[in-house]
Amino acid sequence: MGRVRRVPSVTISADGTARLELWCRTATARVAVEGGAIQIAPAPLSDALPQYMSDGQCSPERMAADADLVGALAQVSRWQVAVGVVTLEGPLPLRFRPSDH
Numbered sequence: 001m002g003r004v005r006r007v008p009s010v011t012i013s014a015d016g017t018a019r020l021e022l023w024c025r026t027a028t029a030r031v032a033v034e035g036g037a038i039q040i041a042p043a044p045l046s047d048a049l050p051q052y053m054s055d056g057q058c059s060p061e062r063m064a065a066d067a068d069l070v071g072a073l074a075q076v077s078r079w080q081v082a083v084g085v086v087t088l089e090g091p092l093p094l095r096f097r098p099s100d101h
Contacts, residue, residue, distance in 0.1 A: 008069055010096060020073065022066040024058035029073070038079045038088065042070045069094075 009021045018029040020042060029042040045067060076090035088094040 008096075009099075010073070020070065022069055023062040025063075025066050027066075027070060033079070036078050036080060038076055040073045040076055040088075042074055045070055 076088040078089040
């Protein structure tokens with residue numbers, strides 16, 4: 001995505017709600033974890049333009065990447081942690097680093 005300050009992240013609460021910070025937008029989801037299995041059910045992305053659109057951060061490509069990432073998250077079925085990286089397994093493996101703050 002080039003040089004940007006905002007990178008995607010997923011924050012999951014103990015009650016199964018999740019906040020998806022995407023390239024441009026923020027979305028919510030429901031997450032169910034049982035052992036190594038995981039199911040993520042994202043809410044539909046809002047059609048409203050993100051607040052970052054005005055400063056040029058959100059190009060049409062980044063907006064499309066938001067939709068692609070939400071689609072990929074909806075298809076994950078397993079998760080694992082290895083060497084400080086959380087991998088969500090699905091047709092497209094997604095890797096996230098846990099926050100250290």
